[in-house]
Amino acid sequence: MTKKQRILIIRIVLLVGTAISMFFVPWILVRILITPLPDTVQEQVDKSIKYGLDGIIVYVDEAGKEPGFYAAGWKNRENKIPADPHSLFKIASISKLYDAVAITKLVHQGRLSLDKTLAGYFPELVGRIQYTDKITLRMLVQHRSGIPNLTDTPNFWIDPPASSQEALERVLDLPADFGPGKKYRYSNTNYLLISLLIEKVTGEDKFQFIKDEILDPLGLKNTFGSMNDENIDDVMSGYYVGIEEDIKAGDYGTKLTSMIASAEDVGIFLRALNDGSVFEDDEQEIYSSIYVYEHTGLMPGYQSIARYHKDIDAVVVMFVNTTDFEGYTWNIGTIVYNRVVRILRRQERS
Template sequence: MTNPKIQQPLRILFILASIGSLYFVPWVLVKAWILPLPDSVQEQLEEGIEQGFDGMIVYVDQGGKSPEFYATGWHDRNKKIPAYPQALFKIASITKLYVAVTTTKLVKEGRLSLDKTLVEYFPELEGRIENADRITLRMMVQHRSGIPNFTDHPEYWIKPPTSKQETLNYALDLPADFEPGEDYGYSNTNYLLISDLIDKTVGYPHQQYIREEILAPLGLKNTYTSLSEVDMDEVMSGYYVGIDKDFKTEDTGLMLATAEDVGIFLRALNDGSIFDEGEQEIYSSIYAYEHTGLLPGYQSIAKYHKDIDTVVIQFNNTSNFDGYDWNLAEIIYNRVVKIVRQDRED
């Protein structure tokens, strides 16, 4: 137990340290956090635009109520097209949820095994990925493989890859981040390999499997697996702070969708209706029920809040990997959820 005589000096030191730490926090984040909570989601999004985002979209699906749609800012700031809720958006790593569901279905069908190793599936990677003989599919799905993340390679952003093989090359012949199964390390390389494995297993692109086995049963007609499938005018522009460029034409190989389609998918994932018998138990053992996404020009958050039976999807089309935009997006998202929760309680 702390001596009472030194408790007061410790409190003073703690306060001074806390005040000092504010010098290292962008004031826009402090302001966004301490501002009085607005009365509506729309007002909160408008605050987000004032704080630096070019455009924002939010979808709210409360159980037992009709979905609500919100948008503000620019869909395309150069053409002065206002943001609208039905726009297509690059959902980035939220794509991993669809890949994890696909993996689950193939495991249940007996076409994949979570306990087989990487080298069993890809013999050619022996000696190219450290511990390939001990890394299992389960570890890759759970980001517990220790395989380096290709986007962390120092040349990835300087010399962007133009093919899957070039992308994978940025993760080959490197030391493992940790021993298989001994730690957690988010790595896009895991899901690049899993997607290739699905292609190899089903005999056609995994995107087709996702369309036929996940999107079609849910009636999701505004979710696309490739930029080549869409009308570019419907894609929300994406902006990176300090760069005068629209990133919407950059093909990342990841999915695009409306906020509503992501919300419908997320509810089906959480209530289990996306699964056939025996699949949900497998999925629950290997992956999460929510996700975020981040690309140059695109930030997304997709979560289900069980306590209020509500799905909240947030898109914003401004990013800065070295800045504070992600923190700002999370602050705004949490405030949106708080507004929804208060409205529900009222």
């Protein structure tokens, strides 16, 4: 074994969190990483299906070039419908980027304050969530509130809440994970509260505000609040390793059901987010002070990555409709995504 190969294996061990023994390394990850990089994105996407992914979509927007659309595997495995790069997809936590932009716009409009406390916005939660008098809207957006993550509560995915209120009930009266502003810890509860706040201050459905303020100005017509807003057949099927049937119809609460979008719509939004065209006046300065410019998404049957790569001036969005309990498919998807970006960088240099 060469020195380079030894270093590569060490990196893989760190990646999958198994530093106890080389025996526990999932060798499929090693095989993917040491496989020579193919010449094209489509070749890499095709190869990904051999690694246990049911279906994959990749969208590439390189500045000065026509967008690239790539797909492989199944949109619907049972009916043998091939993956379609224009299919709708549950984008899960990528929606937090849209929420953060919505908050930015409401702050700019003077309808919200980043420094106002949770107690000020939701006095009914005083005594039910710790530190409501110290947790600010800024902390919620930045995942620095210390409020426990509702999706980590017992049986959340097995027995999902039927509504946003029921979801919130699962974390009420629980001790805080830490004091407000003391640490960073990702919590979906933060963004449930943000969704409720947007609706409280606007008097309308959160997605309607996002549509009016973000989607319509960008001309995005393939982004929806949930599957209830669009033909379910247009949505890519979702699969969980060990479960044979399609799980895309799973409903995790009316306010928790994922936004759906095409990869192209997500890519156009992400480009506008990064170049500032989604903002007006000093909105981008506000946004930059509170949130990030890229995101991933993960929920049963669906994983996604949306990032802008400044060095090649490219937005790359990847959707994969396969997840599992151990996280192997997430690691596989991450490696495939990184290899796609490497191919684009190599092409840029040539």
